[in-house]
Amino acid sequence: MEDYLNKLAYCIEKGRLNSQSKIPSNMLGQDGVEELINQLIQLNTPPKIIIEKGLIKGMNEVGNKFRDGKIFIPDVLLSAKAMNYAIELLKKEFPSENMPIKGKVILATVEGDLHSIGKNIVKVILEGNGWKVIDLGVDVSSEKIIVKLKEDEIKAIGLSALLTTTMLNMKKIIIDLRNSGFNLPVAIGGAPVTQKFADEIQADFYSSDPNEFVNFLDKLN
């Protein structure tokens, strides 16, 4: 069983979905996430063990390598896709089991800005690490965020902007949230954003590395 779990962690890290996958090229024809999960199920491995010792172990490796500059965003996206694929397979096999969700996070590109690629990358990585993302899309006002906060139990908010003009709207959103009595953590990111700017607008967290955002969120639990 241990061998299968290690192989599963490796396939998550490499983004290998199944034996038909063309990535990575040096594993052509070999088992992927799908086959390994099936083998683990046949060995009566509890889903909790598959998740902890296979999936999360693989994603942790991805986070470490990304932090150390050994892999890059496309590699992380492939891993996150494999992680989501694995979770869907487990949900089908164990419909009565609750898949572990660490909490819900709102992601939004701020009002006035329509760039979504950065937000989407963060979304994929958060979901791959067990967080449920409420994606409010682009051009999002503080009013829209506040409506969602009233409807749902949200642990944190992530705001994105790509322009120096629109990143100023992050400040407005943080002020509006605090004035409306919502004191949950707000993280910010995007090409023009810096730690200095985050400090100025009293954001709770900033990083250019989405995996650091995962670490920040994990500490909230």
Added chain:
Amino acid sequence: MKLNKREIEEIDINFNQIILDSSFLKSSIQYSLTEDILNVFYENLFQIIKQKSKVKIGYSFFPEDEIEKSKNRIIIDGKPLSVGDIIYRNLRKTESIFIITCTIGAEIEKIIRKFFDSGNYIEGYTLDLLASELVELSADYLQDFIEKKFSNSQIGFSNRYSPGYCGWPVSDQKILFSLLPDNFCGIKITENSLMLPIKSISGILAVGKNINKLEYECDICDDSFCYKKRKL
């Protein structure tokens, strides 16, 4: 051609005029993708971008009598562009200006969104890279087109400079577009100075007897977040 009166032109460009062969775009994004990923996804995405992009380029030329210069500002037809000291250093000897725009249209952006929404992240990410590269190559094509059309032995052309880069505030985008007809090249400006379609480029080219292109333009700028620095 003579450069002594205002002139404006919009042109639809065939994809094949910019991208000479399918590997051309591939080699230009190799810096950000591993070979594995490129090989698996590239051909399909290349066909999508080839079929769905609608490249449009345009320029408006402003002759010498419509240009003024003051400290760190280029004033065109009475409208001041606060280009900042980094760009101004290279443009202070300009005699006339081309405002340039290009876009690859809005369709690709929708397809990128669909890829992400359907869980095909790497396809969405790669197509976004290809689209960004295509719009850059379209701007290169436009620059080359202008230089060929208007070149003569008396004048030189500068590099192109855009709001949002090298210290020129992106908010000046509105002033730049106020110097162009509405919906020029099909591009609109939002309240926050964002161009729509998103995969569009605007900027200026300076022209004059004492204007030269800089070989290593990034050496003049210290913006560590700029995408051009990441490519170097």
